[in-house]
Amino acid sequence: MSKPDTIAAIATAAGRSGIGVVRVSGPRLESLIQGVIGKPLDPRMATLAEFRATNGETIDQGLALFFPAPHSYTGEDVLELQGHGGPVVLREILKRCFELGARAARPGEFTERAFLNDKLDLAQAESVADLIDAATAQAAKSALRSLQGAFSARVEALLDAVIELRALVEATLDFPDEELDFLKQHDADGKLAAVAVKLSQVLSASQQGSLLREGFHVVLAGQPNVGKSSLLNRLAGEELAIVTEVPGTTRDAIRQSINVGGVPAHIIDTAGLRESSDPVEKIGMARTWAAIERADMVLLLIDATLGETVADRSILERLPRDLPRIRVMNKIDLAGLAPAVRKEKGNIEVRLSAKTGAGLEQLRQVLLEMAGWRPDGEGLFMARERHVEALKKASSHLTHAKGLTTTLELFAEELRLAQEALGVITGRYTPDDLLGEIFGRFCIGK
Secondary structure, eight states: OOOSSOEEEEOSOSSOEEEEEEEEEESOOHHHHHHHTSSOOOBTOOEEEEEEOTTSOEEEEEEEEEEOTTSSSSSSEEEEEEEEEOHHHHHHHHHHHHHTTOEEOOTTHHHHHHHHTTSSOHHHHHHHHHHHHOOSHHHHHHHHHHHTTHHHHHHHHHHHHHHHHHHHHHHHTTOTTTHHHHHHHTTHHHHHHHHHHHHHHHHHHHHHHHHHHHOEEEEEEESTTSSHHHHHHHHHTSOOSOOOSSTTOOOSOEEEEEEETTEEEEEEEOOOOSOOOOHHHHHHHHHHHHHHHHOSEEEEEEETTTOSOHHHHHHHHHSOTTSOEEEEEEOHHHHTOOOEEEEETTEEEEEOOTTTOTTHHHHHHHHHHHHTOOSOOTTOOOOOHHHHHHHHHHHHHHHHHHTTTTSHHHHHHHHHHHHHHHHHHHTSSOOHHHHHHHHTTSOTTO
16 A cells, blocks of 8 residues: 655654664655665665765765665665754755655654555554653563564454354354254354453453553642652652642642653642632642542542541542542651551551651552552553553443344344454554544654
């Protein structure tokens, strides 16, 4: 599905660097290569060359690599010009490519062409962006596994199993007198149950992968001067928030992304919750409650030297009922308490000192547990929310199919819908508007 035009873009990040890359992709790049380099290039061989302007003057000197179709990233002819990483130099090289017939690439268009030319499936294409955007080493490893096809292979295995079962059911529709015996003979129920189990396993792994990609959002809430900002600073490992003994120092939310056991955690330090006539402090508290509404969990900090007060209980009662929460008893160094984790009747309490760091590791473990992370995350693949939703949809159709084995037309339709939901993940069945949204989020040059 090669497109008739040629695209070009600067593939390295904006700013100055030691090396900068201009990437070109399209059909028959020989004339463009001749215009820039002045000589043909051996395929897949780095060649020292001068990159020349229209008048023959040298723009830059660097390495040129030519990858002929179909053995390239996009499946088309690809040229990479690796020069010095100055913005002016790279723009001049790109301008020369435009003069020779190329046009500016859209965000993600190189990877989109790789998908359209069957070099990558859709899940692999998305993992390219996930690898670039990975916030932790674990996320990068998982994105690389997805790029190498680990996730796609498991989805394709599910698709093949559903297709096999569909073929069995469709075949029986032509022989209505024997259909039930035929299905029993070929163990249709057993095959359906086996597919459902495998899908459940892939869904569980995908939810872990989605957590690696998206992370989880935690709000630090509580009365003024209970140590929210101190805890943020301790978790982040740097002084992000101003800490004083004056209540109400934090007036607005402070957001910071940190690494908790390899999983991105987005921590939000908020204004203290109390009765106040200060209009600025009131705005800060309103923003605190808004942040709590959007959070995945909330840490309610309580001064361990005072214990849980009426004001603390009032905050707890006001929290959204379904929002996971952890009661954090801070300042145990002043209260003479030891670090501990207590779990009673669904309530979780962590005792720590944000000042000394005692109990901090226990808090990290509780955060991961509350977020749904399992410590056996090694070998995971990266997944997106759309993948998780597609797997849930397929699982729902298989569940409905289980109760329809005596009504074959409906049974076959549920299997078809399950197959279609799985196919959206890798791109077997993909609306054009979904492609536009996915690739539009990529970097230009990728």
